Amino acid sequence: MSNYQLSLIMLACISVITVCGVFSMTSLAGMFSLGQAAYMSISAYLTFCLAKYLALPIWLTSVIGIFASGFVALIISLPTLKLRRDYFALLSVAFGQMVSSIVILLGDYTNASIGFSKIPKVEGLVYIILGITVLIVFMVRNLKYSRFGRMCIALKTDEIAARSFGIDVYRLKVKIYVIASMIAAVGGICYGLRNRVISPDAFDWSLSAEMQILLFFGGTNSLTGSVISAAGLKVLPEFLKGVKLFGFDLQSFRTVIYCLLIIVVINFRTKGIMGESELNFAALKRIAKRRSSACSKGGKKK
């Protein structure tokens, strides 16, 4: 495969990783955050700056970066998760802005808005990222079907009812937020390794918003739907390169196009393309069975 195709695969994988992080938070626990890109930023900067200035191996600094993101998430979540969900979403926007200000403030180390580009090259990166992606999707899937995931879904559906069943709502929220942030942190490191340059502008709130949008496009409660839409919608615009319509270059309109697509989906299929159903072998079998039984019924009528 050519380098271009490999980089597209990595792009799709990174998108899947970050959307999985958001999935565990928004779809399972019903928390809405626009600050997930900030955790990508924290872990990516920490990982690559430590690797550069302390000359540590990259896998070690990645671990440090991921856990540091989790720790920051813990600190941020302790006061804010006591509040209503709306406060939390708004605060997360402000948090994202704060993180990019810190990055610019530490310009001596992070090269400010020009971007930090001293990122080591990793051989066979595409396999590593693919592996990580599969691992994370598998983890999030297990999370969804575990006791923990069911508790989260109860919390999402009705917080007061969940509390009355003896679920410690606050602790649960903190836990899921930290998990989501650590997954986002993994996504951030992969992003840095793929692009070989990170800048504070790349991790602003619109990236976080994009994750949420990709998640909802695929289906609010459907992991497979979100994964497919995360990979598909991210890669699709690359095929618009060089296509011209009425003298406009469609490539520059890619975000506009997919925003319009999403508005159509919100209007006419509010729960996202896949809704709450998962795509797996059992579901496929069920559909096939229904189709064949429908056919036989149709035959009888004739």
Next chain:
Amino acid sequence: MTLQLLISGISLGSVYALIAVGFAIVFSILRFSNFAHGGMISACAFIGYFFQASFETPPPFYVTVLFTAVCGVVMALFIDTIAYRRIRKKQAPTLYYFLASITIAILIEQILSVFFGKNLYGYPQIFESTTFYIGSIRFSSIDTLILVVSLVILTVLLFVINKTRIGLAIRAVAIDPATSRLMGINSDVVIITVFAIAGALAGISGVLLGTKYSVYPSLGASMMIKGFIASVIGGLGSLSGAIPAAILLGVVEIFLTYWLGSLATPIVLFGIMLVFLAIRPEGISGKFAKDKV
């Protein structure tokens, strides 16, 4: 020096108040954070700029403000139609409103940056001199103008909300939509009015911000964050809390910028907000926006 900082802080705060009120009024009725407000502010700033630039001799400032306010209303109603109306009819959870508003915000910002993203646009000079003196204190003309315009608009708005029939209807729906519908209030009309008010506020604040700073596509989004912070501190969905909180925020921001520089300011502001929320989560107004069961 302190007095000058205070004046420009209050002036900045009054623009934040316009944004925060536009945001809070939608929140108080529909219980969702209208992120599209930021996009509308940017779009209106551009509309105002091109309106002024299209004349040989620039029209008086109030004409531009009125024109963009009308454009803001039209845009807000259009956004309501394409993005929120069907969700409302389906009575979907607020999460979808959130999503729709974020999508609209990104859509507007992207459209603007595709067409006008390459350079900054500056409004033509309104005043002959940028500063004037009262006694020995120097005032910035634009800051003073912004302060006056925002205070007038806010007064008018508070009058409408507190003294007129439609204002009463808005307050009633904000407290309890189901009961107010039983009392014969047409909640669709109220919602449309609220969007219209928010649109007009977005238009006015867009022009004011455009004259103060230059116009660029992400202008609204970056100012919107301040509006969020102000309305969070004021108590979400409370108009009476949002205004003092916004002015306080403006003053604090100006002083912090003076002492610490513009880079460290957002960090300190966020810290202050966290501490404030930890101590008094219901905001200045003390009215806690409760989830409707």
